[in-house]
Structure formats: C-alpha cells, structure tokens
Amino acid sequence: MRELQDLQQLIDKAVTNLKYPVYPAELYEPIAYILSMGGKRMRPALLLMACDLFGGDVEKALPPALAIEVFHNFTLMHDDIMDNAPLRRGKTTVHEKWNQNAAILSGDVMLIEGYKLMMQVEDRLLRVILDIFNNTAVGVCEGQQLDMDFEVRNDVKIDEYIYMIRLKTAVVLGGALKIGSILGGADMKDAELIAEFGENLGLAFQLQDDIPDVYGSPEKFGKQVGGDIISNKKTYLLIKTLELANTDQKAELNKWIKAEQFDQQEKVEAVTAIYSDLQVRQHAETTMHTYADKAFEALEKINLPEENKQYLRDFADSLMVREY
Amino acid sequence: MRELQDLQQLIDKAVTNLKYPVYPAELYEPIAYILSMGGKRMRPALLLMACDLFGGDVEKALPPALAIEVFHNFTLMHDDIMDNAPLRRGKTTVHEKWNQNAAILSGDVMLIEGYKLMMQVEDRLLRVILDIFNNTAVGVCEGQQLDMDFEVRNDVKIDEYIYMIRLKTAVVLGGALKIGSILGGADMKDAELIAEFGENLGLAFQLQDDIPDVYGSPEKFGKQVGGDIISNKKTYLLIKTLELANTDQKAELNKWIKAEQFDQQEKVEAVTAIYSDLQVRQHAETTMHTYADKAFEALEKINLPEENKQYLRDFADSLMVREY
Numbered sequence: 001m002r003e004l005q006d007l008q009q010l011i012d013k014a015v016t017n018l019k020y021p022v023y024p025a026e027l028y029e030p031i032a033y034i035l036s037m038g039g040k041r042m043r044p045a046l047l048l049m050a051c052d053l054f055g056g057d058v059e060k061a062l063p064p065a066l067a068i069e070v071f072h073n074f075t076l077m078h079d080d081i082m083d084n085a086p087l088r089r090g091k092t093t094v095h096e097k098w099n100q101n102a103a104i105l106s107g108d109v110m111l112i113e114g115y116k117l118m119m120q121v122e123d124r125l126l127r128v129i130l131d132i133f134n135n136t137a138v139g140v141c142e143g144q145q146l147d148m149d150f151e152v153r154n155d156v157k158i159d160e161y162i163y164m165i166r167l168k169t170a171v172v173l174g175g176a177l178k179i180g181s182i183l184g185g186a187d188m189k190d191a192e193l194i195a196e197f198g199e200n201l202g203l204a205f206q207l208q209d210d211i212p213d214v215y216g217s218p219e220k221f222g223k224q225v226g227g228d229i230i231s232n233k234k235t236y237l238l239i240k241t242l243e244l245a246n247t248d249q250k251a252e253l254n255k256w257i258k259a260e261q262f263d264q265q266e267k268v269e270a271v272t273a274i275y276s277d278l279q280v281r282q283h284a285e286t287t288m289h290t291y292a293d294k295a296f297e298a299l300e301k302i303n304l305p306e307e308n309k310q311y312l313r314d315f316a317d318s319l320m321v322r323e324y
Numbered sequence: 325m326r327e328l329q330d331l332q333q334l335i336d337k338a339v340t341n342l343k344y345p346v347y348p349a350e351l352y353e354p355i356a357y358i359l360s361m362g363g364k365r366m367r368p369a370l371l372l373m374a375c376d377l378f379g380g381d382v383e384k385a386l387p388p389a390l391a392i393e394v395f396h397n398f399t400l401m402h403d404d405i406m407d408n409a410p411l412r413r414g415k416t417t418v419h420e421k422w423n424q425n426a427a428i429l430s431g432d433v434m435l436i437e438g439y440k441l442m443m444q445v446e447d448r449l450l451r452v453i454l455d456i457f458n459n460t461a462v463g464v465c466e467g468q469q470l471d472m473d474f475e476v477r478n479d480v481k482i483d484e485y486i487y488m489i490r491l492k493t494a495v496v497l498g499g500a501l502k503i504g505s506i507l508g509g510a511d512m513k514d515a516e517l518i519a520e521f522g523e524n525l526g527l528a529f530q531l532q533d534d535i536p537d538v539y540g541s542p543e544k545f546g547k548q549v550g551g552d553i554i555s556n557k558k559t560y561l562l563i564k565t566l567e568l569a570n571t572d573q574k575a576e577l578n579k580w581i582k583a584e585q586f587d588q589q590e591k592v593e594a595v596t597a598i599y600s601d602l603q604v605r606q607h608a609e610t611t612m613h614t615y616a617d618k619a620f621e622a623l624e625k626i627n628l629p630e631e632n633k634q635y636l637r638d639f640a641d642s643l644m645v646r647e648y
Contacts, residue, residue, distance in 0.1 A: 027469040078432060082425040101406040101472060104428060108402060109465045111435055116458050119451065126450055127443065134440050141433045145351040148425060 001311050002058060007048040011041040014062050015069060020113070030094040030106035031113070034073045037089045043172055044069040047180035049315070050194055053308045056184030063120035064129065064183060068176050070117060071133075074110035075140055077103050082148065111137075121183065129179055136175030143168025150234055154242070161239050162203065162287075170202030193302045197312065200295035205319050207288040210235035214272055215281060226268030232257050236287070240280045249274050292320055325635050326382060331372040335365040338386050339393060344437070354418040354430035355437070358397045361413045367496055368393040371504035373639070374518055377632045380508030387444035388453065388507060392500050394441060395457075398434035399464055401427050406472065435461075445507065452512075453503055460499030467492025474558055478566070485563050486527065486611075494526030517626045521636065524619035529643050531612040534559040538596055539605060550592030556581050560611070564604045573598050616644055 015035050020028040044065035051061040079085075080093040081103050087093060095103035118133050119126065146164040150156045178195035186194070212220075213228040214237060228235050245253060253274055256267050275281065299312050339359050344352040368389035375385040403409075404417040405427050411417060419427035442457050443450065470488040474480045502519035510518070536544075537552040538561060552559050569577060577598055580591050599605065623636050 024466055024469040024473055026473065027466060078428055082428060102469075104402055104406060105465055105469055105472075107432075108435065109462060111432065112458060112461045112465070115439060115454070119454060119458075123447075123451060127447060130439070130443060130454075134436055134443075137436045138433060141429055141436070142348055142351060145348040145426075145429055148429075149348055149350065 001308065002048070002052050004045055004049060004315060007045040007052070007058070008041045010048065010058070010062070011044045011065060011069060012038075014066055015041070018066065018070075026098060026102045027106055027109060030077070030098055030102055031070075031073075031110055033097070034077055034088075034094055035070070037091055039089065041069060043072050043176045046173060046198065047176040047183075050177040050180030050186075051184035052180075053304060053311065054181050054184030054186045054190070056180075061180060061183045063117045064179055065176075067114045067117035067120075067133070068172070068179070070110050071114035071137065072172065074107045074114060075144070077107040077110065079144060082144070125182060128182060132175055132178050132182075136171055139167045139171040139175075143171070156234060156239050156242075158236070158240055158243060158287075161234070161236060162207075165206045166199065166203055169206050170199045173202040174199035187303075190302050190304070193298045196298035197295045197302070197316075200291045200298065201316050201319060204288045204291040204295060207236055207284055207291065208320065210237055211281060211284055214275060226264070226272070229268050229271045230264050236284045237275055237280045240283050241275055241278055244278045244280070244283075245274065249277070292316070325632065326373070326376050328369055328373060328639060331369040331376070331382070332365045334372065334382070334386070335368045335389060335393060336362075338390055339365070342390065342394075350422060350426045351430055351433060354401070354422055354426055355394075355397075355434055357421070358401055358412075358418055359394070361415055363413065365393060367396050367500045370497060370522065371500040371507075374501040374504030374510075375508035376504075377628060377635065378505050378508030378510045378514070380504075385504060385507045387441045388503055389500075391438045391441035391444075391457070392496070392503070394434050395438035395461065396496065398431045398438060399468070401431040401434065403468060406468070442503075449506060452506060456499055456502050456506075460495055463491045463495040463499075467495070480558060480563050480566075482560070482564055482567060482611075485558070485560060486531075489530045490523065490527055493530050494523045497526040498523035511627075514626050514628070517622045520622035521619050521626070521640075524615045524622065525640050525643065528612045528615040528619060531560055531608055531615065532644065534561055535605060535608055538599060550588070550596070553592050553595045554588050560608045561599055561604045564607050565599055565602055568602045568604070568607075569598065573601070616640070 018032075018035065020031055022028065047065040047068055048058050048061055052058050076088065077094050080088055081095045081100055085093050086096050093103070094106065098106075114137075115130075115133070118130060121129050143164055143166070146160070147168055150161070150164060174195035174197075177198040178191045181191045181194045182188075210228070212225075213223070213235070214226065216225055218225050224230075227233075228238075232238070241253065242250065253271065256262070256271055259267070295316060296313070299309060299316070302309065302312075304312075342356075342359065344355055346352065371389040371392055372382050372385055376382050400412065401418050404412055405419045405424055409417050410420050417427070418430065422430075439454075439457070442453060445453050467488055467490070470484070471492055474485070474488060498519035498521075501522040502515045505515045505518045506512075534552070536549075537547070537559070538550065540549055542549050548554075551557075552562075556562070565577065566574065577595065580586070580595055583591070619640060620637070623633060623640070626633065626636075628636075
C-alpha cells in the first residue's frame with residue numbers, strides 16, 4: 001500500500017501540471033491561483049488510497065482524483081463569495097483579488113472542468129462514476145445552503161446540524177473513497193461500505209473539530225481559543241447548549257450572542273461556563289464516538305485483506321486522535 | 325417532421341413537470357422560478373428538431389433537451405448577477421427576489437442537474453454526448469467572460485466581437501443540434517455539419533439583432549429605437565464604427581459615449597449619422613449574409629432527404645427574414 005503522504009504529494013504534483021487556456025485570462029487565471037494555494041489534498045488522496053487498497057492502478061485514477069480536487073476548489077471559490085471571506089489560507093480570495101464576477105464565472109468553469117476530468121475513466125465505469133459525482137456535488141450544494149440558512153436561525157436542532165455537516169463536508173469524503181474503490185475494482189457492496197466508512201469518519205472528524213476552539217490549549221491549538229464563541233459560530237457546542245439550556249441560561253447566552261460591545265475574554269469565560277454546566281463537551285464527544293464507531297463497523301464489513309483493513313484503521317485513528 | 329412550434333410546446337410542458345426537492349427551499353425554489361419565466365425554449369426545441377430530422381424518437385430525447393434548457397437558465401441566473409440585472413422577461417431576477425447567494429448556489433445546482441438530465445441517454449452515446457455538452461458549456465463561460473472584458477475596453481475589433489458572440493450564443497445552438505442529431509442516429513460527419521449550420525445561423529441571427537435597434541421602425545421593433553446607442557452597448561454597429569472612424573468622427577463618437585448628461589434623441593441622431601456616413605449597417609448586413617451563407621452551405625452537405633433539408637431551409641429563412 002502507498003503511504004497517504006505519497007499520494008498527497010502525487011496529487012500536489014499533478015495539480016501543478018494541470019494546464020488551462022491563457023485566454024480569457026480573467027476566466028482561467030483564478031483557477032490556477034486557487035489550486036496553487038495548496039491545502040492537504042485530502043479528498044483526492046482518499047480517492048487514490050481507496051483505488052490502491054482495492055488493487056487498482058493509482059496513476060490511472062489521477063484524473064478523477066484531480067476532478068475531486070478541482071470540484072472542491074470550485075466550492076471554496078463560490079463559498080468565499082457567499083461568506084464574504086477576504087482571505088483563504090492566508091491569501092487574498094479570488095473575488096477580492098480579481099472581482100466577484102470573475103469568481104462566479106471561474107467557479108462555473110471549474111465545475112465543468114471537474115466533469116471533464118471525472119470522465120477520464122473507462123467507458124464501462126463512466127456512468128456509475130458520474131452518478132456518484134453528481135450525488136456528491138448536489139449534496140455539497142445542499143449542505144452549503146443549509147449552513148447559510150442556519151446562520152440566521154436560532155432554533156437549529158442538533159439533528160439538523162449533523163445533517164448539514166454530513167452534506168457539506170462528509171459526503172465528499174465518502175464520494176471520493178467510493179469512486180476510488182470502484183476504479184480499483186471494488187464491487188458495489190464494498191464501494192458502499194467504504195463510502196459509509198468515509199462519511200461517518202468525516203462526520204466524527206468534523207464534530208471533533210468544534211471542541212479545541214473552546215477546550216484546546218493555546219499552544220497546541222495554534223489559533224485563538226474561543227474564536228468560535230466570540231464570533232457566535234453555530235458549532236455543535238452552541239447548538240446543543242441552546243437545546244439544553246434552561247430559561248436563565250438561555251437568557252444569559254442570548255445576551256452574549258447579541259452583545260455588540262464586550263470584553264472578549266469575559267464572553268469566552270461566561271459562555272464556556274454554561275457549556276460546562278450543561279456538559280456539552282461530553283455530548284459532543286459521545287456523538288463523535290457514535291459516528292466513529294459507525295465508521296469502524298462499516299470498515300470491518302469490507303471485503304479486503306486484513307492488512308488493507310489495518311491500513312484504513314490506522315488512517316482513521318490518525319484522524320481521530322488529536323491533541324488539543 | 326414535427327412542427328417547431330409543437331416541439332417548443334412539448335418542452336414547455338416537460339419543463340413544467342420537472343420536479344426538484346422542496347428542501348432546502350432557497351436552493352430549489354429559484355430553479356422552478358426561473359424555469360417558469362418561459363421564453364421560446366428555442367435551444368431544446370432545436371435539439372428535438374435535429375433528433376426528429378434524423379429519424380430519432382423525440383420523446384426519448386426529452387431529458388437531454390431539458391438539460392440544454394436547464395443549462396441555459398443556469399447561465400441566465402449567473403449572468404443576471406454579473407450584469408446587475410433587476411429584471412428578466414419583466415420579472416424580478418433571482419438575486420433580487422431572493423439574494424445573491426441563493427442565485428449563485430441555485431445556479432451551481434442547475435449546472436449539476438443539467439448534467440444529470442444530459443446523462444439520460446443510451447450508454448453507447450453517453451461519452452460523445454457529454455463531450456459535446458462540456459465543450460458547449462466551457463464555450464458559453466468563455467463568451468460571457470469576453471463579453472464582460474469587452475464592456476470595459478474601447479479597442480475591441482470586429483473579429484473579437486464575432487468570436488465572443490459565437491461562444492456566448494451560437495455555440496449552444498450548434499451544440500443542441502449536434503446532440504439532437506446524434507440521438508436521432510446521425511453519424512459524426514452529419515452531426516458536425518448540422519452543428520456548423522446552427523452555429524453560423526446563430527451568428528447571422530445575432531448580427532442581425534443589432535440592426536433594428538437603430539434602423540427599426542418603433543411600431544415593429546416594439547422597444548425604444550436607439551436604446552443600444554443611449555446605453556453605449558457594444559454592438560457590431562458601434563465596434564465597426566470605432567474601427568472605421570476618422571479622427572473627427574472618433575472624437576464626436578467618444579464625446580457622446582462619455583457624456584453623462586445629454587438629450588437622448590440628440591445622441592441617437594448624432595451617432596446614427598456617423599453610422600450612416602460609415603455605412604456600418606451595410607457592413608453588418610454583409611457580414612450577416614456571410615454567416616448565413618456558411619450555414620446554408622453546411623446544410624446542403626448534410627446527408628438527409630430533400631424534404632428534411634427543406635425543413636431546415638425554411639427554419640433558417642424564418643429566422644433570417646425579419647421585418648423591422
């Protein structure tokens with residue numbers, strides 16, 4: 001089996017070699033720009049990993065892997081417009097560097113280029129692969145819409161939140177693994193199982209991701225602890241708290257959410273105190289483990305040699321064991 | 325052969341029957357909304373027409389025809405954001421009725437839904453049809469980018485203008501006819517020829533479209549004569565005039581283009597006078613005939629019974645003979 005890191009490097013190199021027309025410049029330059037920002041290339045690497053685990057040729061799976069990466073960056077380009085984000089990975093976003101219209105239209109072309117890359121598979125697999133890609137792509141759009149809807153709602157339930165992050169982030173991980181496994185020769189049953197593994201692992205990872213913002217140590221977390229609290233970000237912790245809070249706690253919480261002028265540290269401490277009273281960290285961790293368990297259950301059912309399953313187990317462990 | 329009008333009605337009914345999920349509402353409602361605005365459904369009708377002319381089953385070609393219509397409306401939804409358009413066909417545009425983010429994201433989903441519809445073809449045709457669809461889609465995006473680029477340039481040449489309108493509008497007509505013909509059983513040679521017919525006819529139609537704004541009679545034109553002149557729209561007439569004008573004429577023209585306060589009738593008369601001096605209407609008509617001739621030449625080479633060719637000739641004539 002190839003190391004995940006090798007696969008990420010392979011993708012990185014292939015991304016650099018992607019060539020687009022030079023004219024019209026404002027249409028194609030933003031594509032090279034956003035793709036050059038880097039990132040972990042996790043989604044395409046997962047596609048290659050699944051292909052490799054099922055005995056497929058990783059080199060042949062490169063174009064569909066690139067399709068996933070180009071698609072992912074299309075969603076980032078459009079999300080950045082919608083979120084009004086000035087920066088991504090420390091660099092100016094496309095709509096800021098060029099203009100909004102360039103970001104809309106370049107994103108549109110990236111989605112089409114994603115399809116072109118995804119079509120570079122054998123004829124007999126074309127329809128099944130594109131069906132998965134279509135479902136994945138629609139899911140991500142639905143997830144982004146729900147994310148925006150939830151930002152302006154104060155009655156979001158935990159189930160809705162999990163449904164949203166499943167669509168917005170987990171579905172692509174499942175989709176990438178599913179496509180990779182099929183390219184590697186997996187049957188539909190194993191392809192479904194590895195998708196289930198990826199989707200649930202992605203959910204667990206995403207749920208875990210909300211915790212260090214509040215409970216991490218500043219040194220290991222690397223970002224300002226409490227940033228989500230300060231910006232009222234609708235995380236699992238906040239949503240669960242709003243769900244569980246009594247009248248007094250809810251009033252206190254809403255006071256902080258609505259406050260426009262406040263001492264940051266004071267807000268972080270006050271909100272964290274309510275989180276602790278309601279034990280939402282424990283709730284988050286329980287939920288996270290539920291999804292991690294589902295991922296491992298799916299993994300055990302996959303028809304692969306023990307050695308390959310161990311590779312997937314190790315990968316899952318490396319994702320889930322984070323110090324913060 | 326089925327009447328074009330019948331085919332347009334068939335599309336109209338099928339568009340009404342397209343069903344999308346109800347949730348998330350802000351993602352899917354704009355799709356039904358923009359599709360319900362109507363329009364002539366010319367692009368999908370051309371796809372069905374070509375299928376019919378080559379002896380194919382029009383009913384079976386409905387999903388790819390709908391794909392073309394959904395794709396076309398995706399481009400309209402995003403173009404309206406980019407052009408800051410408040411109205412389309414007299415109705416509020418999606419980004420005005422909902423918001424910009426809804427228009428971006430609904431448009432994205434429409435592009436994906438377009439692919440899903442386009443994939444509803446026989447396996448043996450899937451790749452060839454999607455290749456045409458990809459090329460068409462990329463062409464339209466390039467055309468839109470060039471259109472925006474040209475709006476802020478004052479040195480656009482006629483060749484560039486024609487290249488732009490070919491991509492922005494003609495390529496889809498050619499693509500629709502090509503896909504339809506293949507679904508109807510045409511070989512690649514005839515498919516290329518009918519695409520050539522459609523693309524050149526589309527160009528001729530688009531070039532002709534610039535003329536009535538200046539030279540139409542108010543009753544028959546139905547819009548304000550001179551609207552393009554008042555808004556400095558970069559039409560064939562204006563671009564050709566800027567290309568041919570001597571120093572004095574160019575100065576006069578630029579004075580009117582830059583003027584922020586002016587008498588509309590005076591501007592229309594002054595600019596029309598320069599157009600007439602330089603005979604740009606004649607230039608436009610000559611160029612238009614060149615492309616119409618190319619369309620008819622391609623048509624003659626298509627391997628179809630005389631009766632079917634006559635149908636295409638009549639269709640082309642009906643498009644090109646307009647009273648204004």
